[in-house]
Amino acid sequence: MEVIYSPGEHEDPRPGREGLPPRAWVDRTDAQQLSLNGDWRFRLSPTAAVPGGDEFAKVDFDDGAKQWSDLPVPSHWVLHGHGNPAYVNIPYPFPVDPPFVPTENPTGDYRYAFDLPKDWSLGDGKTVLRFDGVDSWCKVWVNGTLLGTSSGSRVPVEFDASAALLAGSNVLAVRVHQWSAGSYLEDQDQWWMPGIFRDVTLLHRPEGSVVDHFVHVEYDHKTGGATLKVDAKPSGRVVIPELGIDAPTGELLHLAHVEPWTAETPRLYTGHLVTAGERVPLHVGFRTVAVEDGVIKVNGKRILFRGVNRHEFHPDTGRAVTRETMLQDVLLMKRHNMNAVRTSHYPPHPHFLDLCDEYGLWVIDENDYETHGFEQLDWAGNPSSTPLWKDALLDRVGRMVERDKNHPSIIIWSLGNEAGPGENIGHMASWIRQRDSSRLIHYEGDKTCKYVDMYSRMYVTHAEVDALGRREEDPLDDPELDKKRRAMPFILCEYIHAMGNGPGGQAEYQRLFEKYPRCQGGFVWEWIDHCFIKPTTDGRKYWAYGGDFGEEIHDGNFIVDGLLFPDRTPSPGLIEYKKVIEPVAITRADSRRVSIHNNRDFASLDDLAFTYRLERDGRGVAGGPLAVPSVAAGHTVTVPLPDVALSHSGERIWTITAVLAADTKWAKAGHEIAWGQFPAAETSPPVVATSSSAPVFDSATGVVTLGPAQFSTTTGQLTRLGRLPVTSLQLDIWRATTDNDRGQEYFEGICWADVWREANLDKVKHRVKRVGIQGNAFVVETRAAAGSWNRGLVTTYTWTAEGGGVRLTVKVVPDGDWGDMILPRLGVRVGLPASLSRASWYGYGPGEAYPDTRSGVKLGQYGLSIDDLQTPYVFPQENGSRIDVRWADFAGSEGGLRVEGVPHFAFTARRWTTEQLQAARHTTDLVPGDNVWLNIDHAVNGIGTASCGEGVLPEYKLRVSETEFSVLLRPT
Template identity: 60%
Template sequence: MTVFHPAEYEDPRPWRGAESPRSWNVDSDAAKLSLNGDWRFHFSPSVIVAGDESFVEPKFDDQKWDTIPVPSHWVLQGDGKYGLPAYQNINYPFVVDPPHVPDENPTGDYRVTFDLPAGWDLGDGKSLVRFDGVESWAKVFVNGTELGYSTGSRLPVEFDATSVLKSKDNVLAVRVHQWSAATYLEDQDQWFMPGIFREVTLLHRPKDSVVDYFVHVSYDEKDGSATLKVDCDPSGRVTIPELSIDTATGAEVKIPKVSPWTAETPRLYDGTLTTAGEKVPLRVGFRSVRIEDSQIKVNGQRVLFKGVNRHEFQPESGRLVDRATMLKDVLLMKSHNVNAVRTSHYPPHPYFLSLCDEYGLWVIDECDLETHGFDFVGWEGNPVDSDDEGWISALLNRVGRMVERDKNHPSIIIWSMGNEAGVGKNIGKMADWVRSRDSSRPIHYEGDRSCKYTDMYSRMYAVQAEVDLIGQHKEVPLDDPELDAKRRQLPFILCEYAHAMGNGPGGLSEYQELFEKYPRCQGGFIWEWIDHGLPAIAADGTKYYKYGGDFGEQTHDSNFVCDGLLFPDRTPTPGLIEFKKVIEPVKISFEGGKVWIRNGRDFADLSDLAFAWRVEQNGKVIDQGQIEVPTIAAGETVAVELGVPTINGHGEAWLQVSANLKAKTVWADEGHELAWAQFLLSDKSDAINGVTAGAVQVVEGSKGYTVGAGTFDSKGQLVKFGDLDVSLARVDIWRAMTDNDVGPHCTPGTWNGKNWLAAGLDRVLYRVNSAAIEGGALVVKTVAAPAIYGRSLEAVYRWTSPDGEALRLDLHVTPRGDWSALALPRLGVRFGLPKGLSRVEWFGLGPGEAYADTHTAARVGQYALSIDEMQTPYVYPQENGSRAEVRWAEVTDESGQAGLRVEGHPDFALTARRWTSEELHAAKHTPDLVAGDNVWLNVDYGLNGIGTGSCGPGVLPKYLLAAKETDFGFTLRPFKK
């Protein structure tokens, strides 16, 4: 009888033959050799047909093998030859049967040949082969000798190759399996993309070089003093010339005065750690972190996290992110007022953490752990609650490697045990180990809602009303009185909130108000930083991005992987622009001729900012100047007298005050705007105030009616305005649904999209009951009704002309039937206009899109864009591009000679696009949107809010567009240049 033994890659133990984990110090003066480059590669789709194991031998002939760049993911190489990416949010891609995985286990065999550099002394110390990231299981050989194997995809591993290295013709061979027991610990919401995707380096570790070191600091906010102690194996000396420090390792040094490190003031002191065999550069930031008064305090001060969750992602290379792109991320965060990062859901490349140290970002460093797929089997067999020594050792190994690698980064102020891995007792064992190794940072883990093992209360997607209760320490009690009492005294953060998927997120301002109101509520982290679309080119050459299901996955979570504040090419979405405004660090108000300025920073004053004002009337600047502002300390408010000009003439006048950088910084240029506010100085008036409706009679002809420049058919349908043909000018209640309308993880009871489709709001039918001249107006009575149910909207159009040219519509809408459980997607009028129209100029909110609950970042002004520029290219097409509170808009051709003007009574929401809402709703990727024979103009009374229901709460009640009796109107005028 044949006995089958478990495959080695199904052993949950984390590694064999590896060196003990240590702090990252690749910038030391010890010799190193990068092994990145083109490697020989052989791919097998299954372990059953995996390549000849003799490939590890130096004499193996690999000339017929392919080459592949290292680092890289093999599924992003070879145009599908080596398999394809696969996206899952929660589900495992195979049966949940730990620690087993299928035989259909893609396997990559790698080989590279290298020589040692001149002067590399094999007799001095050790030579280590270091891998900074391999997914998910790797066995390593040098010159035919096995060094060991490793798991922990986003963690480093080092093997001692000293005894088998030669001066020349060394062969490093690696077998990598995509699936392993470790995959059960790496079920993060991301693409599955195997391979050696971070650097491979040969490191010389001379005799008496640094085995490991740990920089311990403290800071006393009362007197500005600090302490420093650097533990090191072996012993050596620490020098920091700026602080006149020259001391032995292991000795604590008291420093009478330092500038502390914070995310706002990231002060680093450069030094050197020297042992007999090596010099290691140090960048020391002095700060303290503690839990006190139900708050996370840094340097004695409560901090407010204005954060993002960041997966590592670059469209062309997956989780291989180059240093320039890491820096771009940091610069984008800083310039958009983001001050914190949660490294979801694994430690990032350590260079990113160095950037956080240098530029200033609070960091929650998260362990490479998620077992979310066990939710589908009732968490049975979850390794986080297992007594199996293999799983325990794997979990402790993961958290240990994170802490040891990253412990010397001042930006890291919280350790996180992982994400969505259940509530198992092994989380407690991990937390205990971390506390024993590093007591200077508190512990986070969202899955421990009881806070048995953690130092803070963390939640995902709690609705605003619940956050309000938590802020008051009035959350729903736990069954365990002791744990309940403990939790009520802990600080609260939303480690994930405001799911930034597609159009949205909405409701940010309401969250921020709670964070600023309650000291216990210390902010949160938007999910997430970037859309993870993979680049593709359509048949016509159009570039677009693919998502889950586009690679033939049997199971997938579609575009749920595209849920970021950045588009895949790192262009900010409207969501990031909104977030920047909501979390701006300076709050500005205007009252009694004074500008009131509040410093919302936690530490820094506002001496780095210049304040400017300007007055715009009817969208044109009529005066401007600078404001002399005294130094304002963190948390303080001052009032400054401001003389503004007397407003003459008609139209709206707005005062805008902005806070801008006085000088160039390492993260933004001089003049970069951090905060702003607008204030109305004159009455907001009807755009056609003073014009008498119905001053000109309606003319009835043999084929219809004429009202001013409007031509109507016999049923009262507008078919021409001036020289412009008009199609289907009628009441419209449908808009393409957003991700937030139809999200699979929406908070129960807030799923508008599901209700809309069930009610048939996407397939409304129309009936004209009458068209007749009444009291000098063309009055058209219609019914718009979805099929099946007894709901309808009766619409009465009253068309008049005040001057024989303009065409005014006064619309009265009355809902019939039961609409109590339904919000309307939109309510307004849609027009089909000639496709030759191409530009829009408007006065209202802009320049970007704005909806009921996402308009904080929009300013009242006069703007001009092409119709194509008005579209927001969400990876998954959906409702987008509406401009809110528009007073007037002109839609013209490129020459500006033909078109029309729309004037509000007093304002409206405006959308202009080259496809219908129905075509937009049906599209799956951006190339599906093809310009048609019309420009479709929506002039809306209102649109339903956006919310964040793709994962979390839907639209807040005050932003729902209720079906109620409504009066709405506007005036059309032929465009005159």
């Protein structure tokens, strides 16, 4: 048979062709560079078999035809009108037939015309063309001359362009296939977005310029001394004036004293590597990484990771992130007390690592490798265990290590993510150990820890972390491997899945990390919600997620799982995480003293200033600086509280705050680092007023009047409070489900959203059993029950007049078999006029909080508009609860309402019903109605992190039981 077409070279699983050996990435030297970023000509074809073949690469090819247009580089073509992004978490978006990919393979052809500067010397040395990131496979020509091909989307490739370049005008042509054999190695939880998405640069390499260099350091924490050796090809000199160094490369230098590099004290010594043809900047940080006594130590001390997993993402540009965005991420991490980042699940743009060196973050640098989709096939044919893929995997991990080897912030190499077990994992680990023995090796998929230096897991329960801390985990079948693993440090490379409302249980994890030396912290999944802006038909904008772009296979809003909203606004989960991991623990020692504990690993607290504030009923009555002596890392001091006269009335609270004493690179003086809050004195219980009037029944209208309240005798409903019309005040046990409610609890197999829906808790009906006057009280007895079931909640509402308002006491008695049911909430819901526009309260705030997500809120007086009480989760869900509220005022143009707790309550207030919130899929689905719907909750169920992980801890579950609670309602 005459072959007209055969599969393309992009389906070859081996590494690309003709790329130069990988080397350390250097941003700027004194050698010439020419950025080729800009507007390129672009054409998209539906398959890899592009009509005309490689003709487009010729210099005289006409790219002015209508199928060609301008496209910025770096970028993803799907974000510029050429197709759409697609999101999947685990499955491959194409048939699994390795190494082959579909014929329908979007293919982008790029052309870029540029002029070499007149002073560019083509005759001196050579010129290298560098691509920092191309997704997923590329073929490159200069002036019609083929330079080579490359696979490996998120690691750089360099080609020798010397022979192809001309003085003056030149044409660069690149063909990029969206799908390739390499796509099987890049099944990360992210959007599939092809294109040249990182920088393209032309580099002059003069004779004698640096081909590669490797900075080797060690730090002796006992003496404060260090060693330094810079290997370079060709040889040259190392010049670091601050250390008095001017020495040959390759020479081991002994330094009597240096300041070490840590994430808390990121001390860099700057200098140059000088060869005959080039001066390369050096930024040297001295530190030693080791596992000793079963824990990870840096510079001789155990470290605790307070980390986050970071994908590269921007809602306008996808993974084509700017340096400004990278800096914004680092600043936000530092300002929220994070000290570590895992580069999930690929090496980031190298400038991000420069920032980690400069600002101070521990880094797990992760290989561009994930094959999660093979898990659905029981790992059959998985590249980790298939010899066919060995060279490609060694190529990827090698390009990462060589590019990033000189960053002091990187203390761990990660072989990849969710790619199963296999001997190729061992081959990568062996190669790294031979090349760089100064760092540790991580791979969560190596469950037996055969190849790695630490035991790493994802989404482990609190109970199992506790067992791991005691080194009492379930044994492995192999006694030797079990002994080896049990002696290893343990980290959670992913935990507390930050999807939607939550995650719950943060503080409980942190206490375990602090309790057990083996448990060295973790990395929250993940940093940011990955969403793009889309308009509705009427022009309103919303955040789009999986399925919003017509994908055939997608995983919905599972991509919306970050501590930051897509616009990089901190979520309530990030606010709480900052508090949970704060480096200073401020607690009450006794009635007159405060305990200050330094949770840092290295630095003292000398860079912080402390203040106190004494509050009564949420208002400050005294405040000022608090003198705290120097506190070394890991130490505690007890400091006397100021001698301030305490009032004998009201709730009195001390708030102690630690802030930056001076400007730093990442925040201004006064930036809050940590805080603690505790009672100044015992609070007297509130005085209970007696009923001042009896109900009055008007038989002509069927209305009962009690103080400022009016009730219907047929329904028992409160209809008016003062001049405020009221509707539908009744028991409420339903909330719009959260992402965590909808998740499967990993270790219980329960999805509470499904359980609640099956129980019809969202369809509760109320039957009035009795309405009457009992002494000075108006009493309504009902039975609240869900369809299809014989269980219910017998609810008695007792109303009495009190202090210009009415007291409502609600007694709830379970009826029938509720089994082990957990309720979403327990309280009352009431409809109020839409004219109410603002809420003020004394309780915890200013943000939302739930029983297991309350660490980041403070007790105080707060005020917000009804609209601003909402937390705008991308996928609408239960949100906005303010917890342990003493009183709350809801004000508007036509009167208002004051709610007082007996003693406390929680509330949410919205312009839409819970049912509307449950039905919404985007924020634009939420349209204000004719009422403000106020929930006054006696209790709410916890949040947990079951969207991917553990559910609600037992102590935060709202179980069905006989309950009584009261609130006081006053018109204002």
